[in-house]
Amino acid sequence: MNVASRPNDIQAVIEADRAHVWHHLSQHKQYESVDPKIYVEGKGTRVWDATGKEYLDAVAGAVWTVNVGYGRTTIADAVRDQLVKLNYFAGAAGNVPAALFAEKLIEKMPGMTRVYYSNSGSEANEKVFKMVRQIAHRKHNGGKYKILYRDRDYHGTTLGTLAAAGQKERREQYGPMPEGFVEVPHCLEYRSQWGDVDDYGIRAANAIEEVILREGPETVGLLCLEPVTAGGGVITPPKGYWERVQEICRKYDVLLHIDEVVCGMGRTGKWFGYQHYGIEPDFVTMAKGVASGYAAISCTVTTEKVFELFKDDPTDPMSYFRDISTFGGCTSGPAAALENMRIIEDEGLLENTLKMGERLMNNLRELQSRHQVIGDVRGLGLFCGAELVMDRATKEPAPEKMVQAVTADCLAQGVIIGATNRSVPGLNNTLCMSPPLIINASEIDQITGAIDKALTKVFG
Numbered sequence: 469m470n471v472a473s474r475p476n477d478i479q480a481v482i483e484a485d486r487a488h489v490w491h492h493l494s495q496h497k498q499y500e501s502v503d504p505k506i507y508v509e510g511k512g513t514r515v516w517d518a519t520g521k522e523y524l525d526a527v528a529g530a531v532w533t534v535n536v537g538y539g540r541t542t543i544a545d546a547v548r549d550q551l552v553k554l555n556y557f558a559g560a561a562g563n564v565p566a567a568l569f570a571e572k573l574i575e576k577m578p579g580m581t582r583v584y585y586s587n588s589g590s591e592a593n594e595k596v597f598k599m600v601r602q603i604a605h606r607k608h609n610g611g612k613y614k615i616l617y618r619d620r621d622y623h624g625t626t627l628g629t630l631a632a633a634g635q636k637e638r639r640e641q642y643g644p645m646p647e648g649f650v651e652v653p654h655c656l657e658y659r660s661q662w663g664d665v666d667d668y669g670i671r672a673a674n675a676i677e678e679v680i681l682r683e684g685p686e687t688v689g690l691l692c693l694e695p696v697t698a699g700g701g702v703i704t705p706p707k708g709y710w711e712r713v714q715e716i717c718r719k720y721d722v723l724l725h726i727d728e729v730v731c732g733m734g735r736t737g738k739w740f741g742y743q744h745y746g747i748e749p750d751f752v753t754m755a756k757g758v759a760s761g762y763a764a765i766s767c768t769v770t771t772e773k774v775f776e777l778f779k780d781d782p783t784d785p786m787s788y789f790r791d792i793s794t795f796g797g798c799t800s801g802p803a804a805a806l807e808n809m810r811i812i813e814d815e816g817l818l819e820n821t822l823k824m825g826e827r828l829m830n831n832l833r834e835l836q837s838r839h840q841v842i843g844d845v846r847g848l849g850l851f852c853g854a855e856l857v858m859d860r861a862t863k864e865p866a867p868e869k870m871v872q873a874v875t876a877d878c879l880a881q882g883v884i885i886g887a888t889n890r891s892v893p894g895l896n897n898t899l900c901m902s903p904p905l906i907i908n909a910s911e912i913d914q915i916t917g918a919i920d921k922a923l924t925k926v927f928g
């Protein structure tokens with residue numbers, strides 16, 4: 469069946485999909501009895517599926533990506549103009565939008581100077597791991613090669629980044645994993661490891677120091693953390709945490725890598741999540757919101773100090789970063805990213821994110837006052853989560869099936885919300901919201917209105 473010749477025949481599309489597409493994150497047996505979901509159009513905060521049903525998208529394209537919303541013709545124009553001029557050239561060569569976007573990005577990241585391009589969040593993180601390993605070989609005689617990651621954090625789907633996954637279910641059945649990755653404890657105050665204490669943030673950071681001391685500081689090269697843990701449960705950092713984390717990294721000469729793949733480009737109401745805490749990382753990686761899904765692009769950003777380590781001995785043929793990303797040479801990525809950033813600036817989307825994020829948090833707290841099942845509400849900017857529990861005293865997590873029933877009911881009401889999914893064993897119980905940054909007050913109320921109804925239906 470030639471789908472291309474019958475683009476309006478949606479049944480043909482569905483049949484082609486069912487016959488040949490292997491969907492992400494899917495157990496395909498289900499598609500023997502239900503049609504795979506296919507979205508066909510988007511505008512602003514809304515998308516339409518193949519049946520014509522309209523949805524308010526409160527997760528920006530399933531995984532926190534479409535920051536500036538759907539249907540942006542100026543991004544499409546910028547990409548088109550660039551593609552007809554020069555679509556691609558890779559290897560050691562540069563290109564015009566790559567240079568211009570790097571300059572604009574660095575303006576927003578004081579202390580950082582260098583941008584390395586690739587095309588997914590996993591890849592951007594993997595570049596950091598490779599840089600750290602190369603620094604270990606060249607500067608530390610093979611020491612300082614260990615990469616610390618945090619329980620419940622996620623950094624990607626490749627074997628290297630999976631080895632750094634604090635979400636055990638994602639790793640299961642894909643081993644053996646690469647070596648030299650070590651876990652540090654999570655920082656979710658609601659599930660404090662020390663009970664109810666005033667200095668939770670400091671304790672959670674000090675727990676990282678304990679791991680560094682246990683492993684031997686001379687073996688530890690990198691600490692990789694999400695500013696707000698995304699898929700692991702929308703975990704916002706406790707008070708004092710980041711400042712102490714930075715102190716510890718400096719004390720033991722451990723490079724600090726902030727994975728801004730989700731939080732970057734305005735999601736939290738600042739350009740980058742780490743900028744809420746006044747810290748100065750050595751590496752920042754970003755992907756999803758960089759071009760809002762209009763093109764595939766990711767960036768590994770670092771300081772001149774790190775960069776210098778790769779050019780200090782030009783007589784050594786192994787001294788430079790011997791890495792390439794084929795599609796890091798696509799010009800569509802930085803062309804889309806430049807226009808994406810212009811939109812965020814010109815439309816005041818950081819301000820809107822802070823304002824609408826506050827409304828979303830207030831609405832969620834109001835729901836919490838009426839629904840016993842909401843144990844905790846967490847958020848930063850337009851990145852919010854509500855953790856569902858069967859009993860507020862014991863904090864027994866709501867079963868994944870019931871959490872999924874809530875998201876399914878919201879979907880039926882025309883609102884797409886997310887939930888933590890197959891990440892932390894027994895703790896896939898957090899509803900997730902990350903709408904496009906252009907969302908308005910009545911749409912925020914529509915999201916929480918749908919959750920209100922769904923919670924009543926599922927939990928009574």
Ligand code: PMP
Pocket residue numbers: 531587588589590591593622623624625694698699727728729730755
């Ligand atoms: N880091 C974080 C924090 C993520 O949430 C993700 C993806 N959800 C990644 C990295 C990996 O990005 P990608 O899927 O583009 O490889």
